Amino acid sequence: xxxxxxxxxxxxxxxxxxxxxxxxxxxxxxxxxxxxxxxxxxxxxxxxxxxxxxxxxxxxxxxxxxxxxxxxxxxxxxxxxxxxxxxxxxxxxxxxxxxxxxxxxxxxxxxxxxxxxxxxxxxxxxxxxxxxxxxxxxxxxxxxxxxxxxxxxxxxxxxxxxxxxxxxxxxxxxxxxxxxxxxxxxxxxxxxxxxxxxxxxxxxxxxxxxxxxxxxxxxxxxxxxxxxxxxxxxxxxxxxxxxxxxxxxxxxxxxxxxxxxxxxxxxxxxxxxxxxxxxxxxxxxxxxxxxxxxxxxxxxxxxxxxxxxxxxxxxxxxxxxxxxxxxxxxxxxxxxxxxxxxxxxxxxxxxxxxxxxxxxxxxxxxxxxxxxxxxxxxxxxxxxxxxxxxxxxxxxxxxxxxxxxxxxxxxxxxxxxxxxxxxxxxxxxxxxxxxxxxxxxxxxxxxxxxxxxxxxxxxxxxxxxxxxxxxx
Amino acid sequence: xxxxxxxxxxxxxxxxxxxxxxxxxxxxxxxxxxxxxxxxxxxxxxxxxxxxxxxxxxxxxxxxxxxxxxxxxxxxxxxxxxxxxxxxxxxxxxxxxxxxxxxxxxxxxxxxxxxxxxxxxxxxxxxxxxxxxxxxxxxxxxxxxxxxxxxxxxxxxxxxxxxxxxxxxxxxxxxxxxxxxxxxxxxxxxxxxxxxxxxxxxxxxxxxxxxxxxxxxxxxxxxxxxxxxxxxxxxxxxxxxxxxxxxxxxxxxxxxxxxxxxxxxxxxxxxxxxxxxxxxxxxxxxxxxxxxxxxxxxxxxxxxxxxxxxxxxxxxxxxxxxxxxxxxxxxxxxxxxxxxxxxxxxxxxxxxxxxxxxxxxxxxxxxxxxxxxxxxxxxxxxxxxxxxxxxxxxxxxxxxxxxxxxxxxxxxxxxxxxxxxxxxxxxxxxxxxxxxxxxxxxxxxxxxxxxxxxxxxxxxxxxxxxxxxxxxxxxxx
Numbered sequence: 001x002x003x004x005x006x007x008x009x010x011x012x013x014x015x016x017x018x019x020x021x022x023x024x025x026x027x028x029x030x031x032x033x034x035x036x037x038x039x040x041x042x043x044x045x046x047x048x049x050x051x052x053x054x055x056x057x058x059x060x061x062x063x064x065x066x067x068x069x070x071x072x073x074x075x076x077x078x079x080x081x082x083x084x085x086x087x088x089x090x091x092x093x094x095x096x097x098x099x100x101x102x103x104x105x106x107x108x109x110x111x112x113x114x115x116x117x118x119x120x121x122x123x124x125x126x127x128x129x130x131x132x133x134x135x136x137x138x139x140x141x142x143x144x145x146x147x148x149x150x151x152x153x154x155x156x157x158x159x160x161x162x163x164x165x166x167x168x169x170x171x172x173x174x175x176x177x178x179x180x181x182x183x184x185x186x187x188x189x190x191x192x193x194x195x196x197x198x199x200x201x202x203x204x205x206x207x208x209x210x211x212x213x214x215x216x217x218x219x220x221x222x223x224x225x226x227x228x229x230x231x232x233x234x235x236x237x238x239x240x241x242x243x244x245x246x247x248x249x250x251x252x253x254x255x256x257x258x259x260x261x262x263x264x265x266x267x268x269x270x271x272x273x274x275x276x277x278x279x280x281x282x283x284x285x286x287x288x289x290x291x292x293x294x295x296x297x298x299x300x301x302x303x304x305x306x307x308x309x310x311x312x313x314x315x316x317x318x319x320x321x322x323x324x325x326x327x328x329x330x331x332x333x334x335x336x337x338x339x340x341x342x343x344x345x346x347x348x349x350x351x352x353x354x355x356x357x358x359x360x361x362x363x364x365x366x367x368x369x370x371x372x373x374x375x376x377x378x379x380x381x382x383x384x385x386x387x388x389x390x391x392x393x394x395x396x397x398x399x400x401x402x403x404x405x406x407x408x409x410x411x412x413x414x415x416x417x418x419x420x421x422x423x424x425x426x427x428x429x430x431x432x433x434x435x436x437x438x439x440x441x442x443x444x445x446x447x448x449x450x451x452x453x454x455x456x457x458x459x460x461x462x463x464x465x466x467x468x469x470x471x472x
Numbered sequence: 473x474x475x476x477x478x479x480x481x482x483x484x485x486x487x488x489x490x491x492x493x494x495x496x497x498x499x500x501x502x503x504x505x506x507x508x509x510x511x512x513x514x515x516x517x518x519x520x521x522x523x524x525x526x527x528x529x530x531x532x533x534x535x536x537x538x539x540x541x542x543x544x545x546x547x548x549x550x551x552x553x554x555x556x557x558x559x560x561x562x563x564x565x566x567x568x569x570x571x572x573x574x575x576x577x578x579x580x581x582x583x584x585x586x587x588x589x590x591x592x593x594x595x596x597x598x599x600x601x602x603x604x605x606x607x608x609x610x611x612x613x614x615x616x617x618x619x620x621x622x623x624x625x626x627x628x629x630x631x632x633x634x635x636x637x638x639x640x641x642x643x644x645x646x647x648x649x650x651x652x653x654x655x656x657x658x659x660x661x662x663x664x665x666x667x668x669x670x671x672x673x674x675x676x677x678x679x680x681x682x683x684x685x686x687x688x689x690x691x692x693x694x695x696x697x698x699x700x701x702x703x704x705x706x707x708x709x710x711x712x713x714x715x716x717x718x719x720x721x722x723x724x725x726x727x728x729x730x731x732x733x734x735x736x737x738x739x740x741x742x743x744x745x746x747x748x749x750x751x752x753x754x755x756x757x758x759x760x761x762x763x764x765x766x767x768x769x770x771x772x773x774x775x776x777x778x779x780x781x782x783x784x785x786x787x788x789x790x791x792x793x794x795x796x797x798x799x800x801x802x803x804x805x806x807x808x809x810x811x812x813x814x815x816x817x818x819x820x821x822x823x824x825x826x827x828x829x830x831x832x833x834x835x836x837x838x839x840x841x842x843x844x845x846x847x848x849x850x851x852x853x854x855x856x857x858x859x860x861x862x863x864x865x866x867x868x869x870x871x872x873x874x875x876x877x878x879x880x881x882x883x884x885x886x887x888x889x890x891x892x893x894x895x896x897x898x899x900x901x902x903x904x905x906x907x908x909x910x911x912x913x914x915x916x917x918x919x920x921x922x923x924x925x926x927x928x929x930x931x932x933x934x935x936x937x938x939x940x941x942x943x944x945x946x947x948x949x
Binding site for chain 1: 521546548549550551553567571714719869873896899947949
């Protein structure tokens with residue numbers, strides 16, 4: 001029920017702590033901490049009614065960190081949880097500590113023994129692989145029946161997982177979390193005679209496979225795929241664009257180094273120490289990181305250093321408010337850790353789950369923008385009567401290649417629609433390009449209530465004057 | 473079933489492993505499996521990061537695990553585990569069998585198993601490789617030399633990084649068809665990256681080098697040349713304008729330019745894609761799918777190349793596969809499951825990131841063969857276009873649409889390179905772009921890379937000579 005309940009399977013925290021204490025003592029190690037995880041997974045894929053691959057996995061992994069007499073840190077990771085494996089890991093970490101960075105040594109988080117947030121995360125019994133298979137076969141069949149052009153569902157999967165993770169340190173901190181999750185994804189491929197194939201899909205997450213919204217996933221995958229069947233080229237130009245919640249969250253995630261104290265200290269972020277308190281975006285934009293949102297399936301109660309996770313304001317009223325921190329970066333900034341650390345010799349910092357919203361009293365939210373689907377009226381208002389039309393960006397691709405986070409630039413392929421003269425048509429192939437800082441200052445407004453996605457919560461986001469390259 | 477004494481740390485060429493695994497293979501066959509395969513691995517990895525004048529991260533890791541795959545008809549079940557004890561392996565096997573409805577008490581047809589042949593050991597001469605790799609002190613010193621050289625050869629540098637990664641893997645593959653082989657793999661990669669800033673101008677560029685099976689790789693690395701090359705490119709790109717979007721002819725440089733073939737076509741020639749119905753080339757063997765200037769090859773045998781291997785992850789020795797010959801599609805890359813489900817013969821292309829993934833048909837060293845032209849001929853043939861000197865990553869989607877980023881580009885005007893441009897993304901569709909590769913130069917060269925797909929992230933080589941694409945969509949501002 002809560003994240004602080006002992007593991008039901010897998011990791012025995014007390015036994016592991018005793019073994020580490022004994023082995024560390026024998027190795028002359030006074031200070032150490034450890035992150036461990038184990039999981040059991042089952043997953044299925046199908047292909048036109050036949051099982052394609054059935055998979056199971058049992059995984060275990062630990063990372064140990066040790067501090068040497070010069071207070072330098074070393075780490076080693078292993079999947080070997082035997083005594084011999086743990087001893088070797090401690091030896092490896094001790095050897096690595098000789099090369100630890102003398103100018104920045106992580107310490108135990110001051111919050112490693114602070115109370116954890118209580119999460120409502122029901123632990124579900126696994127349904128078993130044959131049950132998963134039957135469910136996925138039905139879902140695939142349902143999706144294939146939605147439109148004659150949908151011929152295959154080439155990317156599909158239904159999985160369930162139970163996992164334990166823990167954090168221990170030599171000062172007595174002991175964090176443990178047990179979790180069950182399930183996921184379903186369906187990406188359909190549709191092709192009409194004489195036309196190019198089109199593809200789209202949907203994803204659902206839940207605490208157990210029986211809780212998954214299978215029907216909703218099928219319906220959304222079908223709707224999105226069918227919506228792209230009638231496609232055409234778009235002329236290259238500058239357009240007002242509407243980002244779907246998924247697309248906008250992907251873009252913000254790709255540029256999350258803006259909010260990352262580790263990246264700031266390393267000089268690879270567009271932000272600097274002095275950026276805090278300065279405008280980053282239009283006055284109505286708020287961005288929070290909130291892994292504790294009830295809709296965040298699989299939320300972590302603590303980070304890799306044992307720090308409790310929490311909701312953190314990153315941008316409010318367009319002003320950069322806070323950075324994401326580990327223990328070491330927080331110490332460098334003179335603030336408390338925020339619960340966003342990994343575990344390592346150089347501790348990484350990463351966002352958890354974004355909430356995009358309108359800052360109260362600053363406008364922007366549903367600021368008179370008509371739904372794009374309403375046609376000409378909304379379009380005319382959106383493009384200022386220029387006649388160029390409106391581009392709806394449904395999903396972005398290739399973020400790993402097309403985003404230059406340290407430069408602020410992006411050039412990304414996307415799937416979407418072009419709305420002109422009251423008609424909506426899928427775009428055959430196009431890229432959208434720009435600068436993230438410029439984009440954040442060019443937001444026109446939000447549309448609709450925030451939509452929950454696996455990456456966060458966001459409304460549809462309208463942005464002016466983005467470069468779109470088409471092949472018309 | 474009885475098991476020999478458990479010693480999971482015994483080396484994989486120790487005969488106790490075959491004695492331990494044979495009863496499991498026999499058990500799987502008796503339960504009605506057509507084929508049972510065990511992939512066992514031990515790993516030892518090390519990664520280091522230097523930033524400016526400091527080593528800021530040293531991350532060793534080691535592990536072990538097994539992937540157990542069972543085939544019955546066209547179906548398969550796969551289970552991975554970190555537990556290499558006889559009980560752990562038996563438990564995983566039983567789980568894989570159960571996925572296919574096979575149990576020891578089932579009334580399924582009993583299969584026979586004739587025992588394993590002697591071990592085919594590709595690792596015999598590789599036993600000391602791990603010890604011959606650079607020590608932590610040596611590797612650290614080399615990286616710090618790299619960041620110092622970046623400082624010497626660069627300007628306006630805000631961040632300088634050098635990284636090193638060493639991946640050692642000891643692999644044993646056994647299967648009920650008599651596969652019984654072992655190999656030791658060693659991959660090392662070293663990279664440099666910088667961020668330069670001057671006012672509003674910013675540039676971030678990187679270079680990465682990698683080899684396989686060369687313990688001296690880091691010692692052999694020409695650190696000076698790499699730092700000078702990156703420094704020169706960064707200085708050029710710092711004040712580059714954004715590329716003008718549109719449809720252009722482009723010339724792609726050799727080495728990592730080969731990512732265009734990898735993304736635009738190579739993935740579509742894997743039987744994994746045939747199985748999924750996501751390749752437009754499934755029924756095109758013997759037919760033209762590319763310009764007649766294009767011959768493309770995938771192989772796993774080039775000495776030291778990142779995608780080379782003594783055996784694939786299903787125990788098959790690699791082949792040289794001519795995929796496209798003068799524009800005609802000749803064959804697909806196939807693994808065990810691909811052969812079973814599509815009929816395309818195995819090519820030694822069954823690959824996986826680790827024991828946690830089932831093998832799939834994947835590329836190895838993939839390149840376009842050299843042509844008759846000089847690189848300058850290609851540029852001279854274009855009035856207005858784009859020269860792509862270095863490429864970033866790319867991807868291909870389920871409909872064959874591909875994309876990749878251009879890291880360092882130059883405008884071509886009247887047959888000559890002019891100003892540098894940044895921010896370009898090339899997009900297109902395999903069926904449309906392959907016939908437009910109209911000229912190939914004579915300067916084939918290869919580059920190391922990583923490829924992420926259905927069986928995880930694997931080491932690959934991409935390559936090509938300079939090539940000309942008559943028209944492609946260039947995304948920009």
